[in-house]
Amino acid sequence: MTNDTAKNIIRMSELYTPTLKEDPADAEIASHRLLMRSGMIRKAASGVYTFLPLGKKVLAKIETIVREEMDGIGAQEVMMPALQPAELWFESGRWDDYGPELMRLEDRHGRGFCLGPTHEELITSLVRNELRSYKDLPLSLYQIQVKFRDEIRPRFGLLRGREFIMKDAYSFHPNQASLQETYNDMSAAYGRMCDRMGLTWRAVEADSGQIGGNTSCEFMALAEAGEAELVYCSCGYAANTEAGEGTAQLEEYQAQKGLEKIATPGIGAISDLAKHLDTPESSTVKAMAGRGTDGVLTVFLVPGSHELNLIKAGRMVDGFELLNDDAIEAAGLSKGSMGPVGLPPNTRLVAEKSLRTIESWVVGANEEGHHYVGAKSDVDFTVDEWADITVVKEGDLCAQCGSILEGARGIEVSQVFQLGDKYSKSMGATFSAEDGSEQHFLMGCYGVGVTRSMAAIVEQYNDDKGIIWPISVAPAHVCVIPLDVEEGEVFSTAQKLAADFAALGFEVALDDRDERAGVKFNDADLIGWPIQVVVGKRGLGEAKVEMKVRKSGEKKDVALDAIADVLRDTL
């Protein structure tokens, strides 16, 4: 055994891994509870965590996977500052647009800075001076670095922190074809990363949010604890519900001869209305009123079973905001019984396209305590525009193939965007094209939540005993557990096995603590080593050790001289 090999063995007697018997009071979801209990992380403040030695090892594993995939598609690693001058954010306009989520501060001279929540500004300012010719394009740069976002509500441990580690990559292109090519390479690399981390995932169509741009795709680790909802279809279509499109399956309210006003005293909510009429919510129509920056009153009609998608509404009406209760009244409308019949003049009426599949609508009568049944489009009211404006949901029909969409929850572990020229234009980043003209770069940006991925993996790999790390990200491959650490055959055999495993290239932990068997077994299960090799007097009498596979729980006795081979075959 060389000294180098010995140094690579994680000695539990010296390792700082304070495991907890009980769940911490402030941790709810599995990843938060188990990462805390296994001594991998500790909280410093709400949404701010320290990574202890084992947690740090897992992070390093994830980072290695990310690096290998980035390097593999020709992206180059850089390191940008977390502390960024405010001027760059003035240039892009995001000093104002980003809102309170941006961590702002001043230096002693009163100059403005922020702690970077993302790095489009920084990287654009970097390359605009040095990347001058189309001959140098395309170029992809990335970094793995800490980010800061002053989240409204940090939660779920590592899933939504105020400080977190992200891999962010940025690409620069002379034209759309080049951007598309890199975007495709990145997407493929992201899929491979998820696979290598062992995640069960789906790539979904996404909204591009605050980052800007148009084409965007999110990589979701499927998990009940996830904050995102998504729909997917057997044809391959998948989308975040905030971005996706589907056709709502609606039901016709009992055939009506014509418009009929009915009294619905005290009924405001769709659920109450549906109950009152003994009809499904999907046979009713809900109206939502708001105004954009142009001040025109706009009423959106969506099926009672569905929600209005405010992102889509905002895309149709610039600066759209829903009216509050006072404004509803001031506009001459009645909250709880709003509808398309008898709206104030000059109201813009937009209806969800799925509503075309039903003829006779149940709608509000714009009069408190009253609704209409049997309202018909083009007879009783006129829709100005039919559009996709609902939040898609499970059970809707796929916009691409017409099959029924399935629903799931997911953790957004990464996202790819095509930014276009949003930042190169606002920040004046240009290059000389082949024909000699000055053109704005087309950009892409690509993020991976490294710490979030770690939590997502635990969400998918745990049981009532603890974490079950996939081998690719485990803090070590195998833990050798001697049941006696006094001088003697048991301990010396365990030490030799650990050294042998390490010499063969395995990552090894040795639980050389003077603890009882139960403590070691429970900690090993909690920490989640993929393989445990137990060395005890009982087995050693027959020259055997016990190997336990954490994932399956399978235990078997293995002859000492065969254990290395069995280990290799199992890993």
Next chain:
RNA sequence: CGGGACGUGGCGCAGUUUGGUAGCGCGCUUGCUUUGGGAGCAAGAUGUCGCAGGUUCAAAUCCUGUCGUCCCGACCA
């Protein structure tokens, strides 16, 4: 920011209703015994009861303010 809950040794909690000067389990220290799934016995150490005011002879307990934390919502890579 709205709604809800909670801050008591390192961790998990009781005690607060009805004020009387702080307790349990785990962990920690020492010793003996034990040793294949979170050991037993014995002896110990550790608390400005989040913080600041106030009421009272007396405050963990009542009142006011404040800070922190978690959950739901709005928001968001």
